[in-house]
Amino acid sequence: MDDRHAGVSAQAEDALSVLAALVADDLEACNRVIVARMDSPVELIPRLAAHLVAAGGKRLRPMLTLAAARLAGYRGQRHVNLAACVEFIHTATLLHDDVVDESQLRRGLASANAVFGNKASVLVGDFLFSRSFELMVEDGSLAVLGILSSASSTIAEGEVLQLVTQNDLGTDEARYLEVIRCKTAALFAAATRIGAVVAERDLEDELALEAYGLNLGIAFQVVDDVLDYAAEQERLGKTVGDDFREGKVTLPVLLAYAAGDEEERGFWRRTIEAQEQREDDLATAMRLMARHGTLAESVRRAEAYGDRARAALARFPDGAERRALLGIVDFCIARVR
Structure with missing residues (x-):
């Protein structure tokens, strides 16, 4: 990373620190709620919950x-309780996602499913979803219940839609955006609207x-999809190239496929659709993306959604x-720089 990019990243981290300091007292109260509601007489639940807490996390959504x-x-x-509710929904989806994706790392540490197994991860994810709905009901607002329950079902729809579009290079950009709107941006939007x-x-x-959260969430996920091809593993917190190995059709892949000649398209059909991958294929994918500037173009798309978030x-x-x-918009995009 050059000095200019290091400066941008430092500014982005400062924006996150500013937000954390601004809501510090409320966030501390929220964390107390999270710890208390993760408790259970079923011993495996607090053990797995402690693993999640130890793995850290920015608590961005709450x-x-x-x-x-x-x-x-x-x-x-x-x-405060509603912020805890948002975090429970997010954590539950992470547990389920890691099982679906067979992920071995989460935030740089072994994922819960790698440590405790798939069954425990799915069931504790269900437990956290249930806790979130308890908090919604305790709040007593039908409007809040409607917003957060709708977001929960939308997230599930997004994950299923991603599964359907996986390995399918016939997916267009509109379909890709629908996936990330559902699976990521919907919770950002609900978190801010409430x-x-x-x-x-x-x-x-x-x-x-809601518009601020939605556009922020889309920018956040587009950058995440870029990071799978552009980040060091230590910064990403998961194995670089996971999306490629799983055949996920993300924006950098779609743009490279559209820009490529027939030989290059054959490469993408073999690696993404047919899932016939060789040891050096990830490096080849990165070279093709560099050739056509698809990572830079993806970041430009993220910046456009960031501008919409600011305008809201x-x-x-x-x-x-x-x-x-406003600073958090910069944080979300500058993670790739």
């Missing part, structure tokens, strides 16, 4: 809920915060919360 609520003028405590709901803001403010906050007054949420 921090978005906490900051969005404060941006909307909320000064109560409902957002901030306006608890603050009892009007529908326009709700939809503005224009209706809110300037202040620490708004500036922190």
Whole structure:
């Protein structure tokens, strides 16, 4: 990484630190809720939960809920439990995803399924989903319940859609965007929208915060898909090239396939569709992406969604919360630089 890129990455990490400091007290309360609700007399559940906590995680989604609520003028405590609810939904989906993808690493450490097995991971994921719905019901708002339950079902639809489109180079960009809108951006959108709901803001403010989260989530996932071909394993927190080896049809692959000649398209059909991969195929895929500039183009697409996320906050007054949420857009995109 050159000095310019190092500076960009440092600024991005600073943006995350600014957000964490801004919501520090609320986040600490949220973490207490998470730890308390992960407890269970069934001994394997807190053991696996402790493994997840030890693996770290930025708590980005719950921090978005906490900051969005404060941006909307909320000064109560409902957002704390709802932020924990958002994190439970996210963690449950990670547990299930790692089983589906047969992932061995999560955040640089052995994944839960690698340590405890697939059955335990799926069942504890179900437990966390159940905990999230308990928190929704305790909150007592049908509007919140509707937003978060809808997001949960949308995430599941996105994962199934990704499974259907896997190994299919006939997938177009619109279909790809639908996958990431469902599987990633829907929870970002719900996490921020409920901030306006608890603050009892009007529908326009709700939809503005939802638009911020949705576009932020799309940018976040596009960058994640780039990182699978552009990051070092230590930075990525999972094995580089996992998407390629699994035949996932992501934006960098779609752009390279569209730009390639017939020989190059044959390479992509063999490796992605037929799943006939050789030891040096990942390096070849990266060379083809570099030849056609598909990683840079994917980042440009992410930046466009980042611009939409920033624009969605224009209706809110300037202040620490708004500036922190704008900074998170930079954080999400600069992870690839």
